[in-house]
Amino acid sequence: MRALTARPDLEIRIRAGHGGLDRTVRWAHVTELHDPVRWLRGGELVLTVGLNVGATEAEQRAYVARLDTAGCAGLGFALDTWLTEIPPAMVDEAEQRNMPLLSVEGNTPFIAIVEAVAEHYATEQLRLQGKMLTAQDAMVRSALRTGLPGVVTELTKAVAGEALLLDQNGLTTHSVPGGEHPWHSTVRSAVVLDGDRPRGMSILADGDATILLQSLRAGGSTLGWLALRCSSPASAPTRMLTNHAASLLTMHLLRSRDARRLHHRARAPLLRLLVTDRTAGASAARLLTLPPPPFEVVHLATDRPDTLVDQVVDALADVMGSGPALDRAALCALDDGVLVVLPESRTRPRLGELLFTDLAARPEGPRAAGACQARGSAYLADAANRARRIAASGPGYRHAADTEAWSLLRDSLPAEASEEFQQTVLGALREHDARNGTELVATLRSYLEHNCGIEATARALGVHRNTLRARLRTAERVMGRSLDVPRHRLELWAALALDAGSAPGP
Template sequence: MTYSDAEPTLRALLARRELDLRLASDEADLAPDALDRPTRWVHSSDLADPTPFLAEDLVLLTTGTQFGLRAPADVFAEYVRRLVDRGVTGLGFGTEVARAGIPVHLATACRAARLPLFEVPYSTPFIAVARANAATIAAQAYARRSWALSAQRAISLAALRPDGLRATIGELARQLDTWVGMYDAAGELVQEHPAGALDAATAGVLREEVGAVLRRGARAGSSLRSRSHAFTLQTLGRGGQLRGVVAIAAGDLDREGRDVVTSVIAMSGLALEQHQRLSRARGALRAGMVQSLRSGNPALARRISRDVWGPLPAAPVVVALTDAAASRSEPLLELLELRADERHGSLFYGRADDGLVIVVPASHADDLAEIPERFDVDLGVSSPADYDGFDAAVDQARVARDRGGRGMSGFADVGDTGILSALDTHEGRALARTLLDPLTAADAGQGTRLTETVRAWLEADGSHEATAAALGVHRHTVRARLAAAERLLGRDLTSFAVRAELWAALHVAPG
């Protein structure tokens, strides 16, 4: 960003013809930026040690009366050393006041310390030098304020454009003459200007830092320095409800630069709040489309999708279902919206009663893997299906989610475990225990083997002879035990339904 052509530096002072200043040092002997460092003030003093009264980045003027006429070289060397240690950027010597010309020992000491030394002629008052530098500082401050006002006006106008958010980020980048990027609540880079300006390594480091800022959830500004770049990060949104992060490829901004960034943060936050309200309305529409698809009316959902977002994913599709908590995850919703925009017609999502329904073409099923990896959610995925089997596919996804392990589980994997495994839940085990309690109580209290006998009889397909052989008892003993079991259970063991229920209970009950 450019504030003014005249910066308050020693070079600018030396360039003022009316002051008639002359650089006594050879510029080749100075540090590369010695003449171009900002000069905060110009002060005059003839004290032997003025450093207690000086500030950094100050130019000191002296007439040399503190040295006397016969001061040795080490006095000058120590004097210059103290000035350099204090951060003085230049020394002006007023000639023809206390002595003619600049003392040789002073010039030697300044050359050794690489401190710029210049002559102030008798005709130039010290106050004129100080006033000239002060005028340059005031002019630069005015230019900075004018720039800030102009920049804020330009950014405000950009915000009124149809692509307001993109235009705002672009205008901020132009005003600051640097790269600016905006990340959403999921940590995805959604806007940048100029596009592709960061190398892959720097972009990766920056993304990790943005992710850490979002995970902390606190509204704050921070900075990041890599080997080649320095960044300023500003969060968007309220603490605990962050909507994103604006990253600026600039380490330190002055007050005017920070004011401009603050105005962009405010406008971006407002735009994102409006976007959030629109997203809630779209979310309700998406939920209705999910219900339409589940009720066997894909034509309505196709029509709405085509008019609002584009076509639904082409069949055959796979249907994924997250856990219930994920349906309220703003970062996940931000990512899904971003992916839906990127993969036009290849991803649809919407809320169901117990999670988010996500639909992709069967050929893109692997794309779903990033969801549990990034957001630590459970995700069940159905087998490929057409839209006329959408409701069944949702049920498959639910089974895969509830019966699978952590992360992403496919119905084809969990479906091979059999129907009985679906009963292996807390409720199923409790019911099984209740059904079998009369038998286990009798076995424990009377030493009978009723539970063992019923299990062996069911495994032998109801054959008394096979059961007797398996248990090593007489078949009449088997009949007696089964009769006792019928009395305790109050059930007819000749009924297939009773046998099936007992079989399930024996497989589900603990122990």
């Protein structure tokens, strides 16, 4: 009302109700009905020449009261057509109700006021559209420049609100303003992490504020959630900007996910070569960048390893977050599962257990996971076989260090003592392998793993029985120990176990 009455070209004079000039005019409506309320929706500036406003003071007051009760923005009179002045009772009633009462002066026709209201909303609509386009452009530029945080920040600037971005597990990825806020718990309680998940946009109440919760989905899977908190009911432009931000965030998350999958697919053949081909494994190890040793080697048992690989990549991002550690992790599909090489962690639960827990809750997740430690890339093949055997021992996640008494003895040894013992038993063998390109250490490990059986060991190594016997005789000569002596076999077993981080043997 204030903006409308301030226009000099309309020649409008305020006769009463100055306190109500902040009322919003939704439309201007001309009527001469005695009771037009049933045809009104609220927010109208009613325009009349006064034909049916009532003949008595009581009727005139009742006319003003009906319009005010109906939520009208104000009442305007055109004088000298039917009335020469506005009835004093109506002026007094309007003043008491803070309802603007206007007189249209001069030669201003009612249609000019109707057009002025329409023009105001058309101009406001153009302004809002311009503001939306500016905000959308800012979000796109921020998406290219700074990624997820930039999009969320620009959204909050455009709507003067607060925002929270959650990953697919309901964990905070980014918030504006930063830190944890009480309304975040309202959002998390609305995000169902298992079972049916929210689709599209939902509206949550937070006292007098409104929260828009938008799921970020692509290809039938939820990548995360965007929540926007506004201090007032969310307008249509606010909802449209939230949808735009959600689209940008979804594309960014989808692109990041696809890039991670492509990265790990490219590395998978090298890891597969490293653990299945001892001849080419050394070359593969030089090409494959892994986390700093020692590693946690995990075998995820499944009948559909090729299907599980992409899920493992996605779950790794949830468990490890983004960064160099995620890029250095390696995985590949094997015949009976997916092999994953992770950085070893002293904290509990281990990364492998967190990974298995995440995957086991998904459709077609792994039925079991076996894990063990490998001290370096040279021991990955043995560790992979050991992890596979552990996974076959039963459902759930099992780590060799948690299931073997050997780990208690190993962990009680000081590092210096362990290294000295290994060097005493294996030093000559290592030097021989390095100097002559032989694989005496690996041969002895396989020999012990297969219960000192010649047939089984030769088959596992892919060599003839006589070749294996020759290697064993060479190993005995180099290390100065006989494999027929139980104490010598025990020392060798312990040294190999300390060297690889897990005990050889079935």
